[in-house]
Amino acid sequence: MTIDHIVFDIGKVLIHYDPNIPFSRIIPDAEERRWFFENVCTHDWNVEQDRGREWPVAEAELIAQYPEREAQIRAFRKHWHEMVPHAYEGSVAILESLIDAGRDVTMLTNFAADTFRHARELFPFLNRPRGVTVSGEIFLIKPDVEIYRLHAKNFGLDPARTIFIDDSAANVEGAKAAGWQAVQFIDAERLRADLAAFGITV
Structure with a gap:
């Protein structure tokens, strides 16, 4: 796929x-x-x-x-x-490489609305993806399957052609329940390998 x-x-x-x-x-x-x-x-x-x-x-x-x-x-x-003292340089590099290559990249996060606004100021790369669903703004949190469905609807995603990256196994399973592909984040090296298995090179 x-x-x-x-x-x-x-x-x-x-x-x-x-x-x-x-x-x-x-x-x-x-x-x-x-x-x-x-x-x-x-x-x-x-x-x-x-x-x-x-x-x-x-x-x-x-x-x-x-x-x-x-x-x-x-x-x-x-x-x-x-x-939130620092970003993970390896995974941020992957995110930015995907965007620079013309890939469609969005974000889906469990985050309080006001602290996310602060995070965007602290970490400008969070403004680079096409958009973001913030749980605190819509009163839904992962792994509720509805938050994945809403994100897909709002951003025009085909669930079967979508891959989700999350550190939480429960959130990965929530994405799969919504019909998405999904991988659990361990580190940047593992993420590169996981993406490559889906035909995505970075």
């Missing part, structure tokens, strides 16, 4: 993400920091911002439960930019 459309995830595929970077300073004790991420600013709590919940609402919810942690809770959004 010929691939006409290439869709990239962003976090942990094109840019690094690690909330421990600022919080290793904010909560120096490793055990306390682990507890904080497991009980207060949890993965599930953060995912709701990716689904479209506004940060002030998210913060207020946690502060009501953990008033003594208010400063640390507010620090999550305040220091978000420190959590």
Whole structure:
């Protein structure tokens, strides 16, 4: 099957993400920091911002439960930019090579709407693809099959001729459930090999 459309995830595929970077300073004790991420600013709590919940609402919810942690809770959004310290040069080079070669490249990401706007300022290459679907702007998140269908509809993609690149196995399976081809991102070298298997050389 010929691939006409290439869709990239962003976090942990094109840019690094690690909330421990600022919080290793904010909560120096490793055990306390682990507890904080497991009980207060949890993965599930953060995912709701990716689904479209506004940060002030998210913060207020946690502060009501953990008033003594208010400063640390507010620090999550305040220091978000420190959590994305750099891009992955290898995968960005692949993205840009595909665009330069005239390939149709878009992006599909679980991202809060406001932090994605900030990410575009920090990483200008995010403005190069033809477009992007941001979960926080449409109130859907991967791996819900509907977000893949909406992206395909909005960008005129033929699902069978679309390949999706994501670091999450669950998100890869979601794309496959929508009729897309999909590969799990490990590193740039592996991605080049995976794309080559679909007849895409970079």
